Each structure stands twice: as C-alpha cells, then as structure tokens.
Amino acid sequence: MKITMTVNGRPCSGEVEGRTLLVQFLRDIQGLTGTHVGCDTSQCGACTVHVDGRQVKSCTMFAAEAEGAEVTTIEGMANADGSLSVIQQAFQDHHGLQCGFCTPGMVMAAAALLKDNPRPSEAEVRAHLEGNLCRCTGYHNIVKAILAASGQAVAVAAE
Structure with missing residues (x-):
C-alpha cells in the first residue's frame, strides 16, 4: 500500500x-x-x-x-540553519552521551517533556526518561542536559 x-x-x-x-x-x-x-x-x-x-x-x-x-x-530537531537545537547543544555541552546509540531517542523524549513541562524538576526528568534506556552514562549528564535545555541550573542534578 x-x-x-x-x-x-x-x-x-x-x-x-x-x-x-x-x-x-x-x-x-x-x-x-x-x-x-x-x-x-x-x-x-x-x-x-x-x-x-x-x-x-x-x-x-x-x-x-x-x-x-x-x-x-x-x-x-536541528535549527533551520543546520545548527544544533537547544536540546542537542545541551546534550553536547553537558556530556549527555557516550556511545550515542540512545541519544536520538533521549533527545526526542526530552523535547516531548520540555514541550509539555518547560521547567521540569530533576525527579520529573528522571520519571519521563523511564522508557529510554542508556547502558553507558548512568543518566546523570542526560538529566543535567535536559535541565540545562530548560534554562535551569544544572547543579540541582544529583551526582
């Protein structure tokens, strides 16, 4: 069809x-x-x-x-000029990836979360990511990246 x-x-x-x-x-x-x-x-x-x-x-x-x-x-997800979106740039800036395999799904999940909840708490970010697995990072830097993309200080993320 x-x-x-x-x-x-x-x-x-x-x-x-x-x-x-x-x-x-x-x-x-x-x-x-x-x-x-x-x-x-x-x-x-x-x-x-x-x-x-x-x-x-x-x-x-x-x-x-x-x-x-x-x-x-x-x-x-990139900007019209080909530059990284805010979320993609935050993943790069805060080392929210290692092997990169999960990164596209994580970025897409982050974008959906931030669309619905522009300033999520760390707990809300972690809860939203429950359906996305990363075998490399331990999630700390992914959470930091999403908080940074939302305009929040990344220091609130647990180490």
Missing part, C-alpha cells in the same frame, strides 16, 4: 506492506537512520520520534498508522 505523511516538514510517501513498522519506513525507505532500532520490543526508546506532536516509540507503530501524520525524527 502507498502511504503519505510529512516527515521533518517535508511531504514523503512510500510503498509499504501492512506489517511495516514506522521505524522501518523511516530508516529503510526514507533513509533517516538517526532513529535507531535497539530492542524491537519497545523497551529501550532508541526509536522515539514524534507523531503529530506526541512522543511515540516507532517500533510499536505501523507505518500505515502514520498516514497523513506529521512525523519528526532526530534529523528534524
């Missing part, structure tokens, strides 16, 4: 089977490989994208379910 949606502000379409997952459509058909496949079971959050403004694990959604939707991937 042919599906059409807007991805990162651009119309796109492609032929998919009914069982094609959104993550497969984005990576394999659209070539947007920033959205990672980590576990195939919706446990890790590496495949997090935004669909019509809400945070979604794209390994749990069929591509056909996104017909007509507005989808934002990590590639769509």
